[in-house]
Amino acid sequence: MDPLVSVIIPARGRADLLLEALASVSAQTYARRETVVIDDASTEDLAAIARRAGFRSARFMRNRSGLGPAAARNRGLAAARGEYVAFLDSDDLWRPGKLELQVRTAQETGAEFVHSAADALLPSGRLIPRMTESLSDWISAVSRRFYDGPVATSTVLMKRGLALSAGGFDSAMGYFDDVDFWWRLGERLPHRRRAYLRRPLAVYRVHARRLSADAPRRTPQAWLESLCLARRWSYCLEPRLRRLARRS
Helix, strand or coil: CCCCEEEEEEECCCHHHHHHHHHHHHCCCCCCEEEEEEECCCCCCHHHHHHHCCCCCCEEEECCCCCCHHHHHHHHHHHCCCCEEEECCCCCEECCCHHHHHHHHHHHHCCCEEEEEEEEECCCCCEECCHHHHCCCHHHHHHHHHCCCCCCHHHCEEEHHHHHHCCCCCCCCCCCHHHHHHHHHHHHCCHHHEEEEEEEEEEEECCCCCHHHHCCCCCHHHHHHHHHHHHCCHHHHCHHHHHHHHHC
16 A cells, blocks of 8 residues: 655645645645645634635644744644655645655655755746756755755655654744754765655745745844854855855
């Protein structure tokens, strides 16, 4: 029997985009899946809106107060029933064959962490193919120390046990918690246990309502330096990376 995949979607408001994300999950060719949506204290009743739109199988969990996407993802990890978990931001989309291809890759290669390239959808409607592969910022530069390609959260499928053993997302960070998690995971994950697919399996929406738009006005360089000092990652304080952070 195919393994169960738990789809974890942190959400706060933006019901219209969440419905499109849920539709992209429903369009997956991989059948053995469950969808867990963590409503991070939205003013809208996202569960009711989803039910009215026909997404009755999705399991909704609601936070009484806004805890941020890291805590929401961690709650989804704790509630997930699948052997694998796949993360999807509520404003992003999946290509129909994403889960099927990633599960097959994991089973054929023994990889416990599978990610892929992603397209970008601009507000104008223009699609930038494999946008994530063209990034040259400091996040991508450090990520390539661990992975064969950039890690975009909405492209990741991984063993649930691996995510839990790594401690999950750091909810104290507030911002860049996903980047921090992928880097921590990359340090402990042997190369043979991860796989990168150049085929773009997700669509990253670029728009003003992204949660990252509310991030505190802290420069990427300052964040990079404080993170790397806290984690004792001296390599990402190299001058080249500092210059990339300064330009970000």
